[in-house]
Amino acid sequence: MLLLAARVRVRFAPSPTGYLHIGGARTALYDWLLAKKEKGLFLLRIEDTDRSRYVPEAMEDIMESLRWLGLHWDEGPDVGGPAGPYQQSERVELYRRHAEDLVARGKAYYCFCPPERLEELRRSGYGYDGHCRELPAEVCREYLEEGKKAVIRFKIPQEGKITVRDYLRGEMVFDLQTLDDFVLLKSDGFPTYHLAVVVDDHLMEISHVMRGDEWLPSVPRHILLYEAFGWEPPVFIHLPVLLAPDGKGKLSKRHGATSLREYREKGYLPEAVNNFLLLLGWHPPDDREVLTMEEAAAVFSPERINTSPVAFSLEKLDWLNGVYIRQLAPEDLAARALPFLQKDGVLPDPCPPERFAYLVRIIPLVQERLKLLSEISQQTAYFFQEEIPVPPPELLVGKKSSAGETRELLAAALKALEGVEDFSAAALEEVLRGLAAELGIKPGPLFMPIRVAITGRTATPGLFETMEAIGKPRVLQRIRAAIEGLA
RNA sequence: GGCCCCAUCGUCUAGAGGUCGAGGACACCACCCUCUCAAGGUGGAGACACGGGUUCGAUUCCCGUUGGGGCUACCA
Numbered sequence: 001m002l003l004l005a006a007r008v009r010v011r012f013a014p015s016p017t018g019y020l021h022i023g024g025a026r027t028a029l030y031d032w033l034l035a036k037k038e039k040g041l042f043l044l045r046i047e048d049t050d051r052s053r054y055v056p057e058a059m060e061d062i063m064e065s066l067r068w069l070g071l072h073w074d075e076g077p078d079v080g081g082p083a084g085p086y087q088q089s090e091r092v093e094l095y096r097r098h099a100e101d102l103v104a105r106g107k108a109y110y111c112f113c114p115p116e117r118l119e120e121l122r123r124s125g126y127g128y129d130g131h132c133r134e135l136p137a138e139v140c141r142e143y144l145e146e147g148k149k150a151v152i153r154f155k156i157p158q159e160g161k162i163t164v165r166d167y168l169r170g171e172m173v174f175d176l177q178t179l180d181d182f183v184l185l186k187s188d189g190f191p192t193y194h195l196a197v198v199v200d201d202h203l204m205e206i207s208h209v210m211r212g213d214e215w216l217p218s219v220p221r222h223i224l225l226y227e228a229f230g231w232e233p234p235v236f237i238h239l240p241v242l243l244a245p246d247g248k249g250k251l252s253k254r255h256g257a258t259s260l261r262e263y264r265e266k267g268y269l270p271e272a273v274n275n276f277l278l279l280l281g282w283h284p285p286d287d288r289e290v291l292t293m294e295e296a297a298a299v300f301s302p303e304r305i306n307t308s309p310v311a312f313s314l315e316k317l318d319w320l321n322g323v324y325i326r327q328l329a330p331e332d333l334a335a336r337a338l339p340f341l342q343k344d345g346v347l348p349d350p351c352p353p354e355r356f357a358y359l360v361r362i363i364p365l366v367q368e369r370l371k372l373l374s375e376i377s378q379q380t381a382y383f384f385q386e387e388i389p390v391p392p393p394e395l396l397v398g399k400k401s402s403a404g405e406t407r408e409l410l411a412a413a414l415k416a417l418e419g420v421e422d423f424s425a426a427a428l429e430e431v432l433r434g435l436a437a438e439l440g441i442k443p444g445p446l447f448m449p450i451r452v453a454i455t456g457r458t459a460t461p462g463l464f465e466t467m468e469a470i471g472k473p474r475v476l477q478r479i480r481a482a483i484e485g486l487a
Numbered sequence: 488g489g490c491c492c493c494a495u496c497g498u499c500u501a502g503a504g505g506u507c508g509a510g511g512a513c514a515c516c517a518c519c520c521u522c523u524c525a526a527g528g529u530g531g532a533g534a535c536a537c538g539g540g541u542u543c544g545a546u547u548c549c550c551g552u553u554g555g556g557g558c559u560a561c562c563a
Contacts, residue, residue, distance in 0.1 A: 013563095014563090015563050049562090050562055052562080053562065053563080111561090115561080118560085118561080122559090122560075125488060125559085153561095166492095172492085174490075174491080178490050178491095180559090182560095183560080192561070193562075197563095213491095213492065213557070214556095214557055214558070214563090215558090215563090216491060216557075217490070217557070217558040217559075218558075238492085240493080243555085243556075247555075248555080248556095249555095249556080250556075276499095279499060279500080280499070281499090283499085283500055283501070287500095287511045289499090289500090289512055290512090306499095306500080307492075307493065308492090308493050308494060308556095309494090309555070309556055310498095310499075311497095311498060313497090313498045313499075313513090313514090314498095315498065315513050316498075316512075316513045316514085319512090319513055319514085320513090326526075368525055368526045369525045370525090371525095429522095433522095436522095442522090443522050444521095444522055444523080446522085447522040447523075448522070448523065451522075451523065452523095457524090458523060459524035460523065461525085462523090463522055464522090
């Protein structure tokens with residue numbers, strides 16, 4: 001007994017079978033929020049009891065992803081803690097002892113049924129039939145001594161009903177006859193989920209269990225186990241499942257990105273991902289939906305978690321990402337965008353300080369236009385390049401204009417710009433607006449060819465700020481190149 | 488098949504018997520702002536699955552139907 005006191009202790013208990021799933025991230029977030037809100041502790045426990053599905057890199061990815069989200073744990077496999085170890089593969093002795101204890105007390109039994117028999121049983125549509133349940137003790141001992149493969153099964157009481165409780169859904173009644181004698185300890189000596197989760201949640205003094213609602217049908221088994229051990233069960237809070245964006249079927253790889261790392265690689269901010277996940281199944285007491293995790297932790301309450309399935313639709317995530325990008329200080333955004341620019345070859349790695357300083361200067365121009373960090377390269381490449389490809393005439397010449405006219409406009413602009421000493425946005429605006437007035441045309445038809453000439457794009461930040469940032473020499477040179485391209 | 492869960496705008500949701508001729512957010516449409524694109528502002532369209540009850544009164548409570556989802560492994 002650890003006697004860690006009656007404070008809230010929650011755990012996130014992923015299985016290292018792959019990268020951290022977006023649904024798992026939500027569970028971890030809710031766990032973290034509850035711990036924060038209640039001034040409790042958040043633990044990380046790795047449930048690696050299935051050796052056949054074990055993926056070596058998974059554990060590192062899970063921890064790295066959680067850290068990226070800022071969901072730091074108080075106890076876990078890397079940091080340790082009073083209830084360790086926090087990796088189930090290091091606790092197999094513990095599970096075995098508990099399973100054997102149940103056998104000794106007549107609440108569980110050894111089963112020697114071969115896989116083929118079990119397979120047949122499964123096809124019949126019912127669970128295990130209790131074949132080994134009443135095996136005489138001598139026979140059992142004999143088999144064991146012979147080294148026969150065996151599992152330990154839990155003995156489900158045969159009659160009656162069991163009432164279990166979910167925090168959000170209330171009481172649920174299950175008929176015991178619909179439950180079969182499930183396996184506690186596998187023949188390889190590892191525990192099944194059911195045994196391990198109950199033993200660990202108890203030993204680690206978990207007060208609230210949050211997990212996906214695919215576990216709802218297993219609650220009776222767990223309650224029965226708690227009763228068999230004579231333990232007090234924790235509060236169960238089952239989170240609504242995440243459905244595919246079209247609402248049909250469970251979210252899976254078929255429906256786009258399901259691992260957190262993919263979102264990170266696409267250029268989503270952890271702030272946005274957290275905020276988005278927060279809203280998938282939970283709603284704040286007021287209508288403020290954009291909130292930091294600190295703000296969320298202050299008002300988080302499990303009562304407000306929904307029970308109906310949730311379609312995982314990304315529209316709001318994209319919007320939230322834009323919101324958080326706009327809130328960032330330029331230096332911060334630059335630092336976060338840099339890896340994307342380097343990956344795309346726009347900036348070198350390592351990045352020289354003066355280039356980074358220039359990036360910081362550019363950032364405010366594109367900040368409110370950015371939805372994903374991964375868009376940074378295509379939106380800013382022309383700032384960093386010495387020369388850009390000469391824009392084709394179809395881009396340069398407006399719908400209502402001609403090549404000749406465009407050439408003349410650019411030539412006039414070039415002439416006016418050559419005389420500008422102070423190449424600042426304000427001065428440039430004055431000069432170019434003056435030029436348009438002089439030519440007797442609206443600003444638009446003059447500005448657009450210039451924009452395309454110096455950026456190669458029709459959609460850019462404000463023209464004058466852009467020109468200032470690119471600088472006089474490159475601006476003039478690009479306009480000259482564009483004029484030549486129209487000849 | 489058996490067991491379990493769920494059901495408000497396209498999506499996330501508010502709503503806990505009269506306050507609802509159903510509120511917010513994203514997305515969508517229009518207009519405004521405007522050198523383009525964004526951002527921002529204003530406005531618009533858009534939902535209580537269906538059928539029975541209970542009640543003076545149901546989005547809200549109960550039952551059923553339908554629909555969706557999950558579980559039914561020596562996987563979690």
